[in-house]
Amino acid sequence: MPLPEVMMRAAAAIGSLSVGLALIVATSACDQGGSQAPNVHYGDCPVSGHYGEFHISPETAGALTVKTTLPAPGWWNGATPDSIKSGYEYCMAANIAYRSGLDRVKVENAPFPEVVSGRTKDFDLALAQITITPERSKVADFSPPYLSSTLGVLIRDDEKIGEADIRDVRIGVAEGTTGEEFVEKRLEPAKPVTAYPNDPEMVTALEQGRIDAVVHDTTILLAYPQKREGKVRLVGQYRTDQGYGALYPKGSPDEDELDRIIRQLIDDGTLTKLSAVYLGAAFGQDPAKIPYFTVGGGS
DSSP states (O other), rough: OOOOHHHHHHHHHHHHHHHHHHHHHHHTTBBBSSSSSOOOTTTTTTOSSSOOOOOOOOOOEEEEEEEEEEEETTTSSSSGGGGBBBBHHHHHHHHHHTTTOOEEEEEOOOOOOHTTTTTOOOEEEESOOOBOOGGGGEEEEEEEEEEEEEEEEEETTOOOOOOTTGGGGGGGTTTTTHHHHHHIIIIOOOOEEEEEEEEEHHHHHHHTTSSSSSEEHHHHHHHHHHHHTTTTEEEEEEEEEEEEEEEETTTTHHHHHHHHHHHHHHHHTHHHHHIIIIIIIHHHHHGGGSSOTEEETOO
């Protein structure tokens, strides 16, 4: 065969191969709905599922706008919205954004009482370890619960406070939380309860002796004995039969679609993996081994 003809056939074969490979790459990059996944990154978060499988109408074009309350180590790793790169709820938001075909997560910091009161606006969802309650459901809508919650009791390491005498000490709570309501309405302590606007301030007050115990979400308090070794310890927890949910603005048109994504994240094991990576490291101990207290003080 003449050399020019050989070269022409080889070129044609290479061209066909290139087209075939391009089609394979394009097909593998497409989701079930046919959208091509771009080379997007959400901090240090791993993302999975199909890019753009679900469709929402975000407040900000191309972004998922998420309200939270900082600081929240383990959940949102970083002190400011711009510095967040990882954490259980941040990476949960990243996976929601990815599966919604959105290229970034826009984090907005807000006081917790403001988030759960329905006073915040212009966001797609809030992820801030928010316990689903009937009262909150009157002013906002919630996703299916994605994590169960209990209330832990944190004390100074050199103290001996248990379920029998918890009512007789000075208790600190986080303002606007179910822990505050639980202490005031169910524990009914003999001494005034002090509410704090954020968790670090509350734990610092405990360390400095301005309060004697903290009652707050176990999954949040678990991080402190590890970070402040020898200063505080968890001595018990109360069952609440409640769970954390994503909060939506009341009447959000995206509620059903976001619910579908969160159920998928639960069912396909994504949230279990995120919990092991981010909360497991923050906990430093098995929450199941913390003794359960009863309101009545019995066993």
